Amino acid sequence: xxxxxxxxxxxxxxxxxxxxxxxxxxxxxxxxxxxxxxxxxxxxxxxxxxxxxxxxxxxxxxxxxxxxxxxxxxxxxxxxxxxxxxxxxxxxxxxxxxxxxxxxxxxxxxxxxxxxxxxxxxxxxxxxxxxxxxxxxxxxxxxxxxxxxxxxxxxxxxxxxxxxxxxxxxxxxxxxxxxxxxxxxxxxxxxxxxxxxxxxxxxxxxxxxxxxxxxxxxxxxxxxxxxxxxxxxxxxxxxxxxxxxxxxxxxxxxxxxxxxxxxxxxxxxxxxxxxxxxxxxxxxxxxxxxxxxxxxxxxxxxxxxxxxxxxxxxxxxxxxxxxxxxxxxxxxxxxxxxxxxxxxxxxxxxxxxxxxxxxxxxxxxxxxxxxxxxxxxxxxxxxxxxxxxxxxxxxxxxxxxxxxxxxxxxxxxxxxxxxxxxxxxxxxxxxxxxxxxxxxxxxxxxxxxxxxxxxxxxxxxxxxxxxxxxxxxxxxxxxxxxxxxxxxxxxxxxxxxxxxxxxxxxxxxxxxxxxxxxxxxxxxxxxxxxxxxxxxxxxxxxxxxxxxxxxxxxxxxxxxxxxxxxxxxxxx
Amino acid sequence: xxxxxxxxxxxxxxxxxxxxxxxxxxxxxxxxxxxxxxxxxxxxxxxxxxxxxxxxxxxxxxxxxxxxxxxxxxxxxxxxxxxxxxxxxxxxxxxxxxxxxxxxxxxxxxxxxxxxxxxxxxxxxxxxxxxxxxxxxxxxxxxxxxxxxxxxxxxxxxxxxxxxxxxxxxxxxxxxxxxxxxxxxxxxxxxxxxxxxxxxxxxxxxxxxxxxxxxxxxxxxxxxxxxxxxxxxxxxxxxx
Numbered sequence: 001x002x003x004x005x006x007x008x009x010x011x012x013x014x015x016x017x018x019x020x021x022x023x024x025x026x027x028x029x030x031x032x033x034x035x036x037x038x039x040x041x042x043x044x045x046x047x048x049x050x051x052x053x054x055x056x057x058x059x060x061x062x063x064x065x066x067x068x069x070x071x072x073x074x075x076x077x078x079x080x081x082x083x084x085x086x087x088x089x090x091x092x093x094x095x096x097x098x099x100x101x102x103x104x105x106x107x108x109x110x111x112x113x114x115x116x117x118x119x120x121x122x123x124x125x126x127x128x129x130x131x132x133x134x135x136x137x138x139x140x141x142x143x144x145x146x147x148x149x150x151x152x153x154x155x156x157x158x159x160x161x162x163x164x165x166x167x168x169x170x171x172x173x174x175x176x177x178x179x180x181x182x183x184x185x186x187x188x189x190x191x192x193x194x195x196x197x198x199x200x201x202x203x204x205x206x207x208x209x210x211x212x213x214x215x216x217x218x219x220x221x222x223x224x225x226x227x228x229x230x231x232x233x234x235x236x237x238x239x240x241x242x243x244x245x246x247x248x249x250x251x252x253x254x255x256x257x258x259x260x261x262x263x264x265x266x267x268x269x270x271x272x273x274x275x276x277x278x279x280x281x282x283x284x285x286x287x288x289x290x291x292x293x294x295x296x297x298x299x300x301x302x303x304x305x306x307x308x309x310x311x312x313x314x315x316x317x318x319x320x321x322x323x324x325x326x327x328x329x330x331x332x333x334x335x336x337x338x339x340x341x342x343x344x345x346x347x348x349x350x351x352x353x354x355x356x357x358x359x360x361x362x363x364x365x366x367x368x369x370x371x372x373x374x375x376x377x378x379x380x381x382x383x384x385x386x387x388x389x390x391x392x393x394x395x396x397x398x399x400x401x402x403x404x405x406x407x408x409x410x411x412x413x414x415x416x417x418x419x420x421x422x423x424x425x426x427x428x429x430x431x432x433x434x435x436x437x438x439x440x441x442x443x444x445x446x447x448x449x450x451x452x453x454x455x456x457x458x459x460x461x462x463x464x465x466x467x468x469x470x471x472x473x474x475x476x477x478x479x480x481x482x483x484x485x486x487x488x489x490x491x492x493x494x495x496x497x498x499x500x501x502x503x504x505x506x507x508x509x510x511x512x513x514x515x516x517x518x519x520x521x522x523x524x525x526x527x528x529x530x531x532x533x534x535x536x537x538x539x540x541x542x543x544x545x546x547x548x549x550x551x552x553x554x555x556x557x558x559x560x561x562x563x564x565x566x567x568x569x570x571x572x
Numbered sequence: 573x574x575x576x577x578x579x580x581x582x583x584x585x586x587x588x589x590x591x592x593x594x595x596x597x598x599x600x601x602x603x604x605x606x607x608x609x610x611x612x613x614x615x616x617x618x619x620x621x622x623x624x625x626x627x628x629x630x631x632x633x634x635x636x637x638x639x640x641x642x643x644x645x646x647x648x649x650x651x652x653x654x655x656x657x658x659x660x661x662x663x664x665x666x667x668x669x670x671x672x673x674x675x676x677x678x679x680x681x682x683x684x685x686x687x688x689x690x691x692x693x694x695x696x697x698x699x700x701x702x703x704x705x706x707x708x709x710x711x712x713x714x715x716x717x718x719x720x721x722x723x724x725x726x727x728x729x730x731x732x733x734x735x736x737x738x739x740x741x742x743x744x745x746x747x748x749x750x751x752x753x754x755x756x757x758x759x760x761x762x763x764x765x766x767x768x769x770x771x772x773x774x775x776x777x778x779x780x781x782x783x784x785x786x787x788x789x790x791x792x793x794x795x796x797x798x799x800x801x802x803x804x805x806x807x808x809x810x811x812x
Contacts, residue, residue: 053693055668055772063778081709087788090778092670092691093702 023073026107037062037560044102047095049558055091062560064089064099072109079113260289260297268294302511383483390487395495402488409481584663587737590692590729591699594618596656597726602644609641612723615649617656624649656730663744665736669693673728675790679720681800682712686790690725692732699725710792 031038037058042049048061067089072080082100089096103109260268267285272294275281283291390398588594595614602609611631628645631637669692676685686706691697703721706712772778780788795803 053668055670055691057772060772060778067779082705083709083790086688087785087790088780088782090780091689092694092697093673093688094694094697095691097702097705 023076024112026111029106029108032108037558045099058558058560064096065103068100068103069108076112079110268297272298386484390491395491398491399488402484405484406481409477584740587659587662587664587733590695590697590733592696596653597723597730598649598652600645600648602641602648604640604644609637614723614726615653617653659734659737662737663740664733665740671732673725675721675724677720677724678803679717680714681795682714682717683793683795687788710790712792
């Protein structure tokens with residue numbers, strides 16, 4: 001068995017070992033062994049080891065390598081050329097050339113020949129690197145040191161004798177063989193995904209709520225609870241109060257984008273209405289909220305917010321809903337894990353509201369229906385009949401009819417026109433009181449408008465009806481006309497009101513559907529995560545099993561041993 | 573593990589020169605009015621065709637040939653280029669293909685005879701590098717020898733590649749569309765492929781027997797002037 005031994009102590013060559021042929025190779029090629037194929041060879045001559053062709057196997061490589069080195073060592077002083085060896089070896093000539101160049105580069109061949117021919121040998125300090133240049137006409141060797149520092153390889157491979165440690169001048173220990181490639185540092189999950197994880201807000205280990213402000217950290221381990229839990233003494237299993245220490249408000253800036261006070265929400269809506277889609281301007285109104293925050297916030301709010309923004313002017317009907325819904329998202333945490341809880345809570349509330357709204361809405365149609373059925377019996381009062389007719393047909397028709405009636409009245413007599421212009425308020429309000437009374441039943445939540453109506457009514461009811469000198473018939477006609485006119489105006493208001501209601505409800509429906517979808521998506525995402533984890537685990541199992549199975553086979557082939565049976569022959 | 577080659581399936585390769593640089597070998601042999609112009613070089617098929625005419629013009633100018641040569645040269649180059657391009661896009665062989673390449677050429681005063689194996693699957697092979705090593709190892713100083721060797725190699729590779737396209741087509745037709753090219757069929761087109769199994773198998777060695785060494789050894793002869801003249805005369809006679 002041949003060994004290469006490095007003896008750091010410097011001793012002269014012992015003359016009583018003439019049968020050993022010593023060959024010099026550079027110190028950095030000390031990895032070379034006759035029996036094995038080193039990683040350096042594997043990486044640089046990948047073609048033989050990737051199993052891509054049966055003409056390129058480790059066995060073939062070893063034969064090439066051994067033959068070339070042996071051929072060189074037949075005459076170490078003479079420089080071996082590629083042409084000398086390629087005639088003796090079967091195989092692709094380019095590949096042979098590659099092996100030849102590799103061996104020459106590492107000094108396993110042509111080393112002494114180059115040294116002998118070179119004129120750059122300096123006999124001073126220790127050597128580290130030997131560079132063989134063969135690109136030009138003559139092989140030039142730059143030696144940064146003395147020859148004796150190279151490792152002395154033991155006997156030629158065919159010699160059966162074992163070698164004793166050949167003396168080596170100088171030290172050659174600590175030869176770090178550069179394997180030619182470095183593995184990239186292993187990255188762990190937390191390196192790659194750490195940033196993402198950190199972005200999540202602190203989560204209470206107990207109740208799962210978000211710990212925005214100070215939280216309590218368990219000193220004996222990784223566990224934090226929010227203030228509420230601490231107050232309620234929900235510490236979790238086997239933990240007592242003194243084991244928690246308070247950690248104050250962690251940096252606020254990351255959460256700032258998520259905290260929207262009611263005032264800010266209102267301001268946001270106003271600026272959105274004012275500026276429309278121009279988010280730059282909208283964001284300018286907020287010092288601490290970016291453009292994205294504004295947009296995100298707006299999206300978070302129920303759609304009714306947008307729709308009802310316009311109805312703020314009309315009354316609190318929309319405003320009530322908007323404020324209620326606006327308050328809830330403020331408490332929504334950025335942590336996805338607990339958003340589900342919050343959304344559930346919010347959707348609960350919204351459902352309640354919807355029910356209220358629904359009740360409100362529901363009350364309208366039934367009241368309408370009630371009115372229709374009751375009025376069919378009325379028959380008596382003209383106004384009632386008119387009202388009945390107007391409810392039975394569409395609003396546009398009613399409006400057109402009212403218009404026509406007014407114009408007809410005006411055409412008949414010029415006086416009523418004057419009357420209309422001058423005393424409209426007084427007359428209309430006086431006569432309109434019976435009509436307003438039951439129309440108010442329809443408008444349930446239009447508080448502001450009601451207030452307005454009642455206030456105006458109270459104002460004008462005191463004023464007495466002047467214009468006694470106008471004939472009665474004309475007055476009656478005028479009053480009828482004004483009554484119809486006000487009915488028309490009222491119905492328009494009502495129609496607008498109903499439109500808004502419908503819009504609101506539709507928006508709420510759409511929103512709940514979206515929320516449902518979101519939930520489903522989240523659910524599937526979770527499922528997918530679980531599946532992926534399982535899959536990777538199974539893959540790992542599979543790999544380990546395979547690895548074990550092929551390890552034995554691999555070893556045999558990789559050593560370049562030509563046949564399994566031959567292995568034993570070599571050993572002996 | 574007995575015959576792993578047969579279980580190796582390689583997808584058919586699209587036609588191209590099996591060297592790192594996909595260059596077309598172009599040979600010119602034009603005679604006009606008793607003047608003979610012979611040349612051999614490699615051309616890059618991705619060069620624009622306008623370059624062909626420019627090259628022809630420049631060659632004629634440099635060698636002081638009559639202008640009639642320009643069109644002939646250009647058309648000859650273009651014909652060969654077109655032939656090369658016609659093969660492109662078709663499938664070549666698949667599977668192992670190590671072919672013998674023979675060199676038998678005379679460049680000025682140097683006569684070269686050589687034989688070696690070349691792997692058609694090795695797309696990083698470089699005939700020019702081989703030629704460089706060849707000349708350096710054998711101490712050939714004539715700078716025209718290297719390119720001539722490289723060209724000869726390319727020419728043979730080109731010929732083998734075109735043959736394999738034809739044979740691939742045949743085998744496809746004969747198999748009625750079955751695409752799997754087996755090792756056995758590809759071996760029919762190249763004689764040495766069968767030997768590969770024997771040579772690279774477990775039992776045998778890739779080291780050649782000594783008696784074969786002479787066959788694969790390059791022979792380089794430096795000729796004297798008279799020998800050169802004699803050979804040239806013989807070549808001309810053969811052509812006519």
